[in-house]
Amino acid sequence: MHPIDGGMATELEARGHDLGDSLWSARILADQPDEIRSVHETYVQAGAQVVVTASYQVSREGFSAAGRDPRTADEALRSSVRLAREATRAGSALVAASVGPYGAILHDGSEYRGNYGVSHQRLVDFHAERLEVLLSEEPDLLAIETIPDYAEVEALVEVLAMHPDVDAWLTLSCSDGAHTCAGQPVEAAVELAMRAPGIRAVGINCTAPEYVGELLDRMSAVTDLPLVAYPNAGRAWSPATGWSGEATSVGSDLLTRWRRNPRLSLVGGCCGVGPDAIAAIAQDLA
Secondary structure, three states, X not given: OEEEOOOOHHHHHHOOOOOOOOOOHHHHHHHOHHHHHHHHHHHHHHOOOEEEOOOOOOOHHHHHHOOOOXXXXXXXXXXXXXXXXHHOOOOOOEEEEEEOOHHHHHOOOHHHOOOOOOOHHHHHHHHHHHHHHHHOOOOOEEEEEEEOXXXXXXXXXXXXXXXXXXXXXXXXXXXXXXXXXXOOEHHHHHHHHOOOXXXXXXXXXXXXXXXXXXXXXXXXXXXXXXXXXXXXXXXXXXXXXXXXXXXXXXOHHHHHHHOOOOOEEEEOOOOOOXXXXXXXXXXXXX
């Protein structure tokens, strides 16, 4: 079992950066890349063996909506992989290129609702464009993450079929211990994800920690693939107020519960889970 890193955006905020605009950490990636590298380095020093790039929200469509030249999004995607690679110090950790959901560019919490109301082909085109650019920098794998519904999984399966030799994990955002954020049974989404040739693991991210144990059990009932879990700190996100509510610590009690699942292979954190928590997870796993 191996530790992965923690939240990028909330760690940038902890360092004093204002991420209130529509691009979130993508703006820091484009304008202050050294800050992104520094966060990656902190997580590697904390014991992370997989570093997830800062490409979660980067897209031509999103950059254009924010008033930026959409062509600069491609360079930001490529830069995200290079920065993570530099931070791993010549191979001390794997680089997983983040492929965030379409809902992230809407900046309205859609990645925690799903059901975007856009066509299947639009989702395919959106993800295919980004994957092509990310893969040009040869990350070790893709971290397809925070996917809230069956329709987006379906689109991603079609896109991944265009790259059958690329390794990836796919993690869902879930509203409780049994369903995706869009309300579908998590088992159905996992079974669909398994149709993509390069999917090497499935799991959960940016979901409240208290739901992870049941979700892992439900997933392992329908797949033999390794499982990934990197929940958030259990708070609620609003585009108007950001994260709010009481945080839940990803502590030893929860880790002990999750580790009862023999398929769990990768554990880390998402929004609100910082370097100290990752260091504790790494120590616990060791």
